[in-house]
Amino acid sequence: MAVKAPALRGNRMIAKAHALRIEEERFGWKLILPSVIIIGSLIIYPIIYNMYLSLFDVKLQGANIYIGLQNYKNVLSDPSFWHAVLTTFIYVISTTIGTTLIGLGVALVMVKNFPFRGLVRALILLPYIAPVISVVFSWQFFFDPVNGLFMHVTYDMLHLFDKRFNLIGSPQNAVIVAIIFNIWRSFPFSYLMILSRLQSIDSSGYEAAEIDGASSWQKFRYITFPELYFVIGSIVILRVIWNFNKFEDVYLLTDNVKVLSVYTYFKAFTGVMDQGQGAALALIQFLLLIGFILFYVKKVLKW
Amino acid sequence: MKKPTMFLLILLLTLSVTVGVFAGGKQETKPASIEFWTTETQSSRVSTIQTLVDIFQGINPEIKISVVPVDENDMPKQVAASSAAGNLPAVAETGSENSIDFGSSGLLDMKEATKIINSIGKSAFYAGPLSMLESPNKGSYYALPYHGWIQGLWYRSDWFKNAGLNPPNTWESIEKAAKTFYKPDKNQYGILVGTKAENYAEQCFTQIAISNKARIFTSDGKLIFNSPAMKEAVQYYAKLAKYNPPGPQTWRARDYYIQQKMAMFFYSTYIMDDLALADVAASSLTGKNFENLKGASFDSNLVTQTGFAPIITHKQPSSYGVIVALNIFKQKKAADTAAAEKFLKYMYTEDAYVTFLHMAPGGMNPVIKKIAASDKFMNDPKGIFKKYGKKKIQSIIAGLEDIKRFGIVGGKLIPQYGKIFSQKIIPQMIYKITQENADVDKSMSWAEGEMKKIVE
Structure with a gap:
């Protein structure tokens, strides 16, 4: 016991x-x-x-008809889908690089001390916090071909062009304007993230480098950049995810830029309203994004 | 107190007394809560409609009506979405093409609409608007016609006179004038035709195409879109688009005319108040911030310097207009349908009807003959009709009888056209050709292919 x-x-x-x-x-x-x-x-x-x-021919009235993978076959064999994929890649790559580089540049300037720095820092955030619809209307007014200030200055006053043109409306320019608009609107986010990391870097590293005679580029390359690597890595992945799915900025500014999200909207809710193909498109977009994230996380962020 | 407010108060009192007198003989309606979707999205119009609804609810306390403003371009997809969700509104105000589309999809309570038309009396309506909403089964109607407008070319008659040009009512005179007045270096444009993939483009194009005897369907419903006559019309339209302001344009570019930067533009009679009244035109002007810009201030002479060419002639005369209808959607509860019926009958009473039409004098014209002839209707609160004169107003309204549409061929209604219109196939084709420089033949084949998907 x-x-x-x-x-x-x-x-x-x-x-x-x-x-x-x-x-x-x-x-x-x-x-x-x-x-x-x-x-x-x-x-x-x-x-x-x-x-x-996505496996059905979706009828707005009556029963849906099962068609297997036909929607996917239709999507993948449609040249306008591949055009949308190309436009999306151009849009995502350009805006991601643009917002990150400008954010980095502005943060490197804003980390220095100068008069009214606080005010300038607050002003930089304005494009990011302003409601998208009001910003879009401002841009549309600014670039209006007949009454806009852009044409007034560049055509009437500076005579830079031989005729007036619709920068936002024209399908040839629209993608460039959409990219510039997104960079302008989104760079403050990158700037804010990078700035907060920059402020926490210990100054002793820079002091030691200066004693060793390092140039400004060397200080950036060997001290600043390694400290910012994961912040920039995170910014890039977030920006890719957000811009890959970006709809409102692009659609409100101009309906000529058919990135995948806008293309899916047109396919599912306008024209012949093919919601089955719309569903297939949404899934393909989802898979493309997941594929990129997995690759990026493993190879770049090395998690 | 403002005139319209006073008028609405008098209307409320009149209706209350009328209802008080006749209430004893009326059948009780069961409690119901319904939605009224309207394409009148401007806040002032929403508020007038809300007042009309409030008065109706005051008289019928058992009925609750929610007013939901929906953009006309969004109406088909909003209806499709709410149909899929099983919560269609009881009543909706839409263009007749949308009504035909919804009706042929089985969403509308056509029996109820026909019943109300018969109770008002078919002979009370203008024949044109009523026939536009008649289903292929004669005597049955998709929806109730409520108001309508006519489209034409509004033009600077003084400019035309000075340049020795004829009014823009033939293909030749339109093109010649557009070319003459197109001076982009002076920021002045010859014409406005729709080139953005929106309904406005189809409205402009229809009048041109029909004047060339180009049709989408034969009277027995056969698709004949890709025809030589249609190609000729498309090419002519694309030629006119070259004299447009730069880039894709839609109805909003009519502002450039009010700013005196454009010689002519396609528009409905909705423009009448913008041309005549400074406060209405204010939103089309460049505003107080840019006083030095040409066209910043309102020109009170514009109304007299503007001519209206409602008919375009090439191989045949063609005019275009739209009938806006009140649709009754199929409801799960009989009480909701009964409430919708009661509400619609109320909307046709003279006071309510005239109040509704006066939201846009010139744009909203009555489809009931008695109303069109009434002094109450002619006496709009802003005095716009007086500026144009009774004779011109009467001739505009009578023009509703002769409007030609792609969806009606030889007196027969082609229901599939409603879907083609809703899905903006022609505007998309126009956009491809005029903005993306797409080949005319290829674009027309694409459009025909899209139409075939609907027809077959």
Whole structure:
């Protein structure tokens, strides 16, 4: 009996610990349940339903007809889809590089001390915090071919062009304007992230480099850049995700730039309203993005 | 107190007394809560409609109506979305093409619409608007015609006179004038035709195409879009588009005319108040911030210096107009349908009807003959009709009888056209040709292919 008592006590303690762990697990589940329900109903369910819908010829009236992978075949054999993919890549790559480089440049200037720095820092954030619709209207007014200030200055006053033109409306220029608009609107985010990292870099490294006679470029290359590597890496991945799915900036500014999200909208909700193909397009866009993220996280961020 | 407010108060009192007198003999309506979708999205119009609805609710406390403004370009997809979700509105105000589209898709309660038309009396309506909404089964109607407008070329008659040009009512005279007045170096443009992929482009194009006897369908519903006559019309339209302000343009560019930077533009009679009244034209002018810019201030002579050419003649005369209808959507509850019926009958009573039409004098013309002839209708609150004169107003309204549309051939209604219109196939084709420099033949083949998907 004397031998068995500690064993019994041990068993009881194990059982108690086990019960406690189960209780904690239950409590944990209770805590995350609201999030699971919200994510499940607002994200997982639509994705699954979208997958399901992409296998049908969707009828706005009456029953949908199962057509297997036909929607995917139709999408992939449509030259305008590949054109949209190309436009999306041009848009995403240009805007990501542009916002990151300008954000980096502005942050490197803003980290220095100069009069009214606080005011300038606040002003830089304006494009990012202003509502997109008001900013778009300002741009449309600015570039209006007949009454806009851009034409007034460049054509009427400076005679830089031989005729007036519609910079935003013209399909030839529209993608460039959409890229410039996004860079202008989004660079403050990159600037803010990079600036906060720059401010936390220890100055002793720079002091040591100066004693060693390092140039400004060498200080940036060997001290600043390694410190910023993961911040810039995160900015790039976030910007790619956001701009790959970007709809409102592009669509409101000009409906001529058919990036994938705008192209999917036109396919699903205008013209012949092919919602089956719209669903297939959304899934293809999703897969392209997931593929990029997996590659990027493994190769660039090395997580 | 402002005139319209006073008028609405009197209307409320009149209706309350009328209802008080006749209430004893009326059948009780079960409680119902319905939605009324309107394409009148401007805040002032929404507020007038809301007042009309408030008065109706005051008389019928058992019925609750929510007014939902919906952009006319978004109406087809909003209806499609709410149909898929199973919560269609009870009543919606849409163009007749949309009505035909919704009706042929089985969304509308055509029996109820026909019943109300019969109770008002078919002979009370102008024949044209009513026939536009008649289904292929004669005597049955998709929706109730409510108001309409006519389109034409509004032009600077003084410029034309000084240049010795004829009014723009033939292909030749239009092109000659557009070319004459196109002076981009002086920031002046010859004409405005729609080139953006929006309904406006189709409205402009229809009048041109029909004047060349180009049709989308034969009277037995056969698709004949890709014809030599249509190609000729497309090429002519693309030629006119070269005298447009730069880039893709839609109805909003009519502002350039009000700013005196354009010689003519396609527009409906909705423009009448913008041309006549400074406060209405204000949103089309460049504003107080740019006083030195040409066209910044309102020109009160513009209304007298503007001519209107509603008919374009080439191989045949052609005019274009739109009938806006009140649609009754199929409802799950009979009480909602009954409430919709009651509401629609109220909307045709003289006071409510005239109040509605006076939201846009010239743009909203009555389809009931008695209303068109009434002094109450002629006496609009802003006095616009007086500036044009009773004779001109009457001739504009009578023009509704003769409007030609792609969807009606030889007196027969082609329901598939409603879908083609809703899906903006022709505007997309025009955009490709005029803005992306796409080949005319290829673009027309593309458009025909899209139309075939609908027809077949």
